[in-house]
Amino acid sequence: MSGPLGAFTVLDYLLLVVGLAGLLLGGDTLVRGASGLARAFGISPLIVGLTVVAFGTSAPELVVNVLGALQGETDLAFGNVVGSNLANLGLVLGVTALIAPVALEGQIVRREIPLLLLGSAMLLVFSTDSLLRGDVSKLDLADGLGLLLLFSIFFYVTAVDVLRDQEEDPLFGEIGAVPRFRRKTLPSKDLILLSVGGVLLYVGGLLTISAGTGLAESWGVPSAVIGLLVLAVGTSMPELVTSVMAAYRREPDLAIGNLVGSNLFNSLFVLPISAIVADIGIPKGGEADLVFSLALTALLIPIALLGRGNISRVWGAGLLVLYVGYLALRLLAV
Secondary structure: OOOOOOHHHHHHHHHHHHHHHHHHHHHHHHHHHHHHHHHHHOOOHHHHHHHHHHHHHEEEHHHHHHHHHHOHHHHHHHHHHHHHHHHHHEEEEEEEEHHHHHOOOOHHHHHHHHHHHHHHHHHHHHHHHHHHHHOOEEHHHHHHHHHHHHHHHHHHHHHHHHHHHHOOOHHHHHHHHHHOOOOOOHOOOHHHHHHHHHHHHHHHHHHHHHHHHHHHHOOOOOOHHHHHHHHHHOHHHHHHHHHHHHOOOOOOOHHHHHHHEEEHHHHHHHHHHHHHHHOOOOOOHHHHHHHHHHHHHHHHHHHHHOOOEEEEEHHHHHHHHHHHHHHHHHHHHH
């Protein structure tokens, strides 16, 4: 039995829910285990924040994409990353601004957003092989390495900034003078959390890929659309929860930093790693998705200028309308 209410489709829905839950729970468990190990062995919390936490928030997208690339479901992988970026800028940022106006600090406008614009533009150029040289559009090994080089620049600049702030803050000097606690034996609880988190991510990724493929077949739509509409929103739940809670607690800088950082990580790390594992073919409509993502990112700059550094509730509603409207057009174009 097939169709929207068929038995196989219902099973796909269940697998999708279980898979996404496994991805989100696995990412959280992995971060807690890795952070505990880092603290136990005296690794600086600064380094933990720059590596473990940054990886953990994008772990769902990374696992889905790498497994999708290994299984040949590259359309699903592409739609997941691009759709996640769109969800962050339209859905998550829009909902966050509706709860409380989001402040766009000068550093984000001057550096992070332009860097995200550069990365998005490079990704768009790398994805237009058919237009530039009459070849099949795809992200290959060379494209992946180029994007990873840009990510390394972002990581280096961010690390230098944090280290500079650490040197200027007397509190860090006092903390640095305190001997760090180092364990002589491996903490079993943290190892268990690390292992369980890795297993949950792997199993959740497999279930999500399987369910996404099944839903694409039963709905009669390309896998990229499932990635864009379903998987992207599901794997963006950590960013949504984090940003909404930040807005509720009146910490808007955390909200915007979380979203811009997540998009940078997705575009310059997750997708390039997937392209290194296997060539990522650009699905039908993929170039339009990248153009819209670039446009949403560029829109943040005039919003910041017109709103005097704030994304108001009106702008938040506008971003949400743009996001929903674009998804509706993509569905109609299938």
